[in-house]
Amino acid sequence: MTIAIQILVLGLIILSVISLVTVPVILASPGEWEKSKNIVYTSAGVWSMLVIITGIANLFIA
Template sequence: MILIIQLLVLILIILSIILVVGIPVTLASPGQWEKSKNLIYTSTAVWAGLIIITSIANSFIA
């Protein structure tokens, strides 16, 4: 169970880094917002879902 939480946290960290770099680059690039809007919204929803899943899984350990 601890291995699962560690993997969830690793995925969360990687996705967070991608979003921290990707969103400002997308917003600064002309015309990219319209092309990447759905991808950014989906990635943000996955990120929020990972937060919830990780916190629920962590509650079983403590």
């Protein structure tokens, strides 16, 4: 179970770093928001689910 949580946290870190770079670039580029807003919303949803799943999985570790 510990390895599963470590993989979840690694995925969370990777997605956070990718979002940290790409979201400001998308928002600063003219016309990119209309093309990429679905990707931003989807990645935010995936990030939120990773946080929730990691928190729930962490409850089972004693």
